[in-house]
Amino acid sequence: MADQFHDSALLQFAHASGVFEWTTTPCAAPDLAGHMGWVSRKTAIFLNALVAIGLLTKDTRGQYLNTPVADECLVKSRPGYMGGVIEHQRLQWDTWTRIGDVLSTQDVLPWHQEQRLRTDAAANDAFHSAMRNLARANVPALLALPIPKGRKHVIDMAGSHGTYLAAMAHADSELTGEVWDLPGAQRLARETFDEYGCAERCAFHTKDITVPASYDGVKADLVMLNDCLHYFEPEMVSDVLALAAGVLAPGGTLLLATQLLHADGVTPAPAAGFSMHMMLNTARGGLHASPWIAQRMGDLGFSVSEWPLDPTGRYVVLLGKRNDGARAH
Incomplete structure (x- = not known):
């Protein structure tokens, strides 16, 4: 070892x-x-x-x-190029020598993503490219989910590169949508929309999903929260889920992709390792147990089903269907 x-x-x-x-x-x-x-x-x-x-x-x-x-x-x-992931991990060397520093403080540290991605263009590009590399492999499973095609508006919150939204729009000509994220993701998202031929129907908006004002006047038929809740502590996760649920039209769907983590916080082993990665790279980060997230969605009035997102079972989708008459808390 x-x-x-x-x-x-x-x-x-x-x-x-x-x-x-x-x-x-x-x-x-x-x-x-x-x-x-x-x-x-x-x-x-x-x-x-x-x-x-x-x-x-x-x-x-x-x-x-x-x-x-x-x-x-x-x-x-090559179509399967994973260079973004490799480069993102290469830039982790210094961070993983600072475990003791991270364990000793609640503060945002200079190498945390909250700071580094704003000031280091190479690290920002590597991060968003890595996320796009990983998402591309999951697109077939995403498109196979039981989400009816037809006219709908989709918001991909903290959607970064926009690959999931773009793939859905490419497969459904009546779908419109928007990615919400911080400014560093904008260039790659727009490139992705152009690549998938959906730039006329999909837009990027600079928004912080933790700020309630971001949601003012917003309505959607489908909201996606993919691989983003691990940036937040449990209280903020509950708040973001409630805010996201609040913009859904009657009968709307909340789609949440995450690495599968059992309630013990230990298994599967790669998920425990990823939780450590998030703790080192963000001030408030850590992977949340999938059953706990599903329970929070249930508390908001959703019937939740779990679907595999990759062949290894490492990633899952929690698909929340709004129960008739339910309201976000």
């Missing part, structure tokens, strides 16, 4: 250096060293280590080539 970070460091450095762009075709260590300005002997050792962790292959002539998974996920031109 103590040396697992070695593999992460290899992956993240190789990606950031552009190694996998050069090894889409067979490439010898001296050739790559020449391109990069590296020492040839050391480059061969480095590439051999990438072979050992399954990211490259090496043939009998000493030439290196991407493995299928590296070629699909680590080359910018």
Whole structure:
């Protein structure tokens, strides 16, 4: 366990250096060293280590080539490119050396996302690109949810890149919608709307979902709260759910995507790790147990069902249907 970070460091450095762009075709260590300005002997050792962790292959002539998974996920031109996620995690190194600092204070710290994404353009781009990379894989399951097509207005609250809204609009020509988020997400959201051909029907609005005034005069048929409640403490989660429920038209739907966390706060193991990630990266963050969120939705008058959002079962959708006559509290 103590040396697992070695593999992460290899992956993240190789990606950031552009190694996998050069090894889409067979490439010898001296050739790559020449391109990069590296020492040839050391480059061969480095590439051999990438072979050992399954990211490259090496043939009998000493030439290196991407493995299928590296070629699909680590080359910018490929449809399955996950570079945003890799870069976002690379930028976590310093944060994870500061566990003691985080445990000792309630304050917003300089490396927290509340601060860093406002001032560090590269970190902001990496974050929103990472969220888009992850969302793309979930789109088929999202579109398969039992949400009737037809004329409706959708608000994707804290929707960042807008991929979920754009995919829904692309699949349903009568759907209109808007993404609410902070200014750093605007460029990527608009790019996503253009990519999906829905820029005429979808808009980005700079809004803070924790501020009640953001909701004044707003109505929607479907509200999405996807992968955002882990930024807040439980009291704020309850407040945001109530505010979101309050804008729904009669018969409206509240759709909430989250990593699955059981009531014990420990299982599944990746969820406990992600909760730690959120604690380190935000002043008030931490993943909330899915049954607890479902109960809060039930308290607001929703009948809640749970749906898988990815093949691993790591992500789920809590789909809330407003009970007849129910009102938000």
